[in-house]
Amino acid sequence: MxxxxxxxxxxxxxxxxxxxxxxxxxxxxxxxxxxxxxxxxxxxxxxxxxxxxxxxxxxxxxxxxxxxxxxxxxxxxxxxxxxxxxxxKPHHHHLICTKCGQIIDYSDFANEELELVKKTAKHLAEKYKFIVHDHNIEFYGLCQQCQKRQ
Amino acid sequence: MxxxxxxxxxxxxxxxxxxxxxxxxxxxxxxxxxxxxxxxxxxxxxxxxxxxxxxxxxxxxxxxxxxxxxxxxxxxxxxxxxxxxxxxKPHHHHLICTKCGQIIDYSDFANEELELVKKTAKHLAEKYKFIVHDHNIEFYGLCQQCQKRQ
DNA sequence: TTATTAATGAAAATGGTTTTCATTATCATA
DNA sequence: TATGATAATGAAAACCATTTTCATTAATAA
Known part of the structure; x- marks a missing residue:
């Protein structure tokens, strides 16, 4: 320590x-x-x-x-x-392999994503009177290794 | 039944x-x-x-x-x-109230969102050789009732 | 109608997480 | 720098969602 x-x-x-x-x-x-x-x-x-x-x-x-x-x-x-x-730490989300459980961080298209997220959050606040504190985006699929040994 | x-x-x-x-x-x-x-x-x-x-x-x-x-x-x-x-069933995602657990389905900006998701999935497939099968988007926050009784 | 075997349900087991409670250690105060 | 109030700790037990086991039941092909 x-x-x-x-x-x-x-x-x-x-x-x-x-x-x-x-x-x-x-x-x-x-x-x-x-x-x-x-x-x-x-x-x-x-x-x-x-x-x-x-x-x-x-x-x-x-x-x-x-x-x-x-x-x-x-x-x-x-x-x-x-x-x-x-x-x-840069804003990021996760890719999760449904086979082996590997988790990959990615932050591609972060700007576009943040723009859409902000817009959506604002819209939801108006429509549902819901105050958004956080959001989460994840993609599920197969990592490179698991595609091979499928 | x-x-x-x-x-x-x-x-x-x-x-x-x-x-x-x-x-x-x-x-x-x-x-x-x-x-x-x-x-x-x-x-x-x-x-x-x-x-x-x-x-x-x-x-x-x-x-x-x-x-x-x-x-x-x-x-x-x-x-x-x-x-x-x-x-x-229309493509939708969830708003989750972190206080009472209420879940609201929403499908606003579905087109823009799907566009970004597709683009991201394609990009991730190239960059990480990751095959995307599914995605999940969720917003966390407070529903109207829980804002009041906060 | 019958035989095969997939599906069922009760009970026990599993595994992640939380609670309980007696002990220990932090830190404000002397 | 002691000391005391009490927050934090760790071991064991409890909790709770889910899975497994296994003997019984029921769906379906023949």
Whole structure:
């Protein structure tokens, strides 16, 4: 684990207390490009932080999500997956292979997409009086490898 | 339950045998505009078909989904929800209230959206050698009622 | 009508996630 | 820099949607 409490300042106001497990979980998510499950995070941290509990991982992920620092996704495979959400990180969506579960981030046509999304959100706000906070776009199909071994 | 086996013809080729539970489940999904869970379907059918088992509901939903007659959604609330998928039914997506879970179907800007989706799918096929079979767009936010009682 | 075997339903198992509760550790205050 | 209030933790149990098992039932081809 890196120097303790590197994230404390970035996180101020969101939490009563900043602790080692919280630091470790957030730090791991900022360092990976993968979309990890709670169990994967737990397994990964267990090496550096033998005392950590899976319960704490779930609780911390919940808190981090509620404070907007990470995003939670369910790609229809039974478990939730998490990724770090930064203002700096480019807006992106996901390609999901329905065979092997591989997830690819893409951000192509982000401008056109954002334009349509904004327009739609505005329209929906008027038509349904629905306030849009977030949106999600995903494509399902087969990745290159799974096409071959089909 | 309506006349038995009304759906048999529409379903030919997808199943070895067409049975009462299958008829009842598919029929229910074609008659509702809601996005039902397995348990909701089970509870609803129990009145008309007292012998039915929840296991059969799950198994049938699985088969119906695999044969493309229904679609499965996970709106991040722990259970899957199902809706009838017909060629006649207009292409639509969902607004999900993050507070009460209400789901609204919308199909505004369907043409523009489909255009962008097609273009993106084609681009992704080239760039990532990924074959797109399906896509999903959803907006998360607050419905009118939940804005008031916020 | 019968035989084959797919489909069913009850009960048990599974697996991701949440809750409970006694213990530990953070941090504001002295 | 102690200290005390209480937030956070971890282990175990509970929860809950879904899947599996297996003996029984029922659909369909012959």
């Amino acid at each position: 890196p120097g303790p409490y590197r994230w404390r300042k970035r996180v101020e106001g969101h939490f009563c207390r900043w602790t080692m497990p919280r630091e470790a979980i957030l730090d791991l998510l900022t360092r990976t490009s993968q979309h990890l499950t709670a169990k994967e995070i737990y397994a990964s941290l267990l090496q550096l932080y033998p005392g950590i509990g899976l319960t704490t991982v779930y609780r911390t992920l919940d808190l981090l999500e509620k404070s907007g620092l990470i995003k939670k996704f369910n790609f229809g495979r039974g478990e939730n997956r998490y990724e770090f959400a930064s203002e700096n | 309506p006349g038995p086996y009304r759906w048999r013809k529409r379903v030919e080729g997808h199943f070895c045998r067409w049975t009462m539970p299958r008829e009842a489940i598919l029929d229910l999904l074609t008659r509702t505009s809601q996005h039902l869970t397995a348990k909701e379907i089970y509870a609803s059918l129990l009145q008309l078909y007292p012998g039915i088992g929840l296991t059969t509901v799950y198994r049938t939903l699985d088969l119906l989904e695999k044969s493309g007659l229904i679609k499965k959604f996970n709106f991040g609330r722990g259970e899957n929800r199902y809706e009838f998928a017909s060629e006649n």
